[in-house]
Amino acid sequence: MLPEYHRQSASLRARLILPATLVLLVTVIGTLGYAWLGREQGATLLDALFMTVITITTIGYGEVIRLDAAGRIFTMGIAITGIGSLFYSLTVIMDNLVGSRLLDPFGEKKMQREVRKLKDHIIIAGLGRVGKQAAAELEESKVPFIIVDPRPEVHGYAVQRDYLSMQGDASDDAVLEQAGIYRAKGLIVTSGDDASNLYIVLSARVLRPDLFIVSRAVDESSVSKLIRAGANRAISPYAIGGRRLAHLILSPTVIDFFDTVIRKGEESINLEGIEVRGDARAVGQSLAGLKLREKTGASVLVVMRGNRVLPNPEPELVLHPGDRLLALGTVEQLDRLEALVGE
Template identity: 75%
Template sequence: MPPDSSRLSAPLRVRLAVPAGLVVLITLIGTVGYAWLGRDQGATLLDALFMTVITITTIGYGEVIRLDAAGRVFTMVIAITGIGSLFYSLTVIMEYLVSSRILDPFGERKMQRDIQNLKDHIVIAGLGRVGRQAAAEVQDAKVPFVIVDPRPETQQYARQHGYLLIQGDASDDQVLEQAGIRQAKGLIVTSGDDATNLYIVLSARVLKPDLFIVSRAVDEASVPKLLRAGANRAISPYAIGGRRLAHLILSPAVVDFFDTVIRKGDESINLECITVHHDSPVAGQTIAEFGAREKTGATVLVVLRDNRVLPNPAPDLVLRAGDQLLALGTSDQLERLEELMA
């Protein structure tokens, strides 16, 4: 007869409640009983607990409390009930381990539970060459993410790298819901087909209007279409690759510097964009009053305000709610800056 999946899928702590409770109860009864039986022999609670444990576990090193006929009867009762409860607990544990392996051989249920618990994560649609690079960068930044890809061969790659994966079509609203799109803070669309990317962007924008969406554009002409569909940013990897190659020839040191500061896994120096919120204590303060460098060690390079770029902001510049600060510093310095602005 096949196992009851609903019963076997219950949490281990729930299934262990009764047998473990019996073991604890019998241990307490045995300890109290042996303490009472050995009261005339000067037995301590430790002696009584020792007698209970060696009886339940069938070790039987030797009696530290001399037993009369009543004591032997009590010992037999403790042995039968205690051993039964202990083996009952071990059976529940082994059944749980075996059934978990049978019912969920690839850990899909655990993965789905992990995905349901995600919040402020990133959804990556597609695990091709571009998607793998995006996943590696997000993982280096220690930001939670989940990947959506319909191809079966991506499962092994995701398991090898410890990625959360949902096998499905990201243009399907139900699949995006399963990926926690309503709790996500961003979506990266990396499909190799612009029409598919367009459908994914439209679906995600409808499900969460304030979601930040970045999409790949195979054809440069698809960039404005993706933007009109709801993407916040749309880029062509081929165009970026060409510009990067040219910049490496024209200004290699500059490219190397920006590669360093935008790499989240690098602890030496990072470039971070931090927003001044309405309830931030620095809103209404000048750069000098804010004192970012003196208090945190990070340097504010640029202030982004109303689609304007204010480079090297003056000390008397008053910060407003909605301003975005591009700050340069180590990871620790930038964390202190975010705490100061929170």
């Protein structure tokens, strides 16, 4: 679509050159001509330009230069040439506007520019029921994302909600590259077919070995396959939904608490995972020495070190590269904590 769009736009711009040039030429000739005709009346160039403009635009506010027979003949020539050129120019411009909209109904050109600006974004492969929920959560969290789906109706749905989207198969390397996979922070694979999810995960892992990939598993037995294919996490929505229903009966207060803290929107309290990078200033320092609570206001609930989970960490605990802190606090408090231990 884009090559055709550019070709048609170039053609329309070329069509505009002749009439626009004629309008400019008529304006210059008319201005000089009226200046010469009104030389004995003390006419200025502004008066001459005014006469030219009201003639070719058919406004007719009144003549500021009295015309003799030669002047009237000159005016008729300016009117015939100028009016025709002006209206043809307007016709070409309207044709350009309408043609551009028909050739690019979903604003592909603008969308491509926005995609090129994306950085540290999330790619959502597939916009079914699961993908729509993921997109809604990311939008609420103000996390940039782009949707990749081959179905035209999904593309229209995304445009209506002002989501960045691309129509294409996410298992195609070229499509993932266009979606900015080399600049992406993560990939969410939500297709309703495990085979498609497997191909998408494999393609993404080859292109970006360090990309964090989360995949939907339609069948519980596909979870291990998706993990082996390269997904960091593979989740069965049905299994998650079943466990959630059971937990709502067994521990409703706990579930309500986690529903509150894991939502990033305008909630007053949030739960965030923060990784300690290898070059961070916090490496080698204890929690007590860092004074995290005093400096940030956030509370560190858990330290995850590899496969070990260290709940209620002691103040003497020394942070290692790759440690992940599970912390509780407001958005501002968590931002301060991330700045202190993550950089």
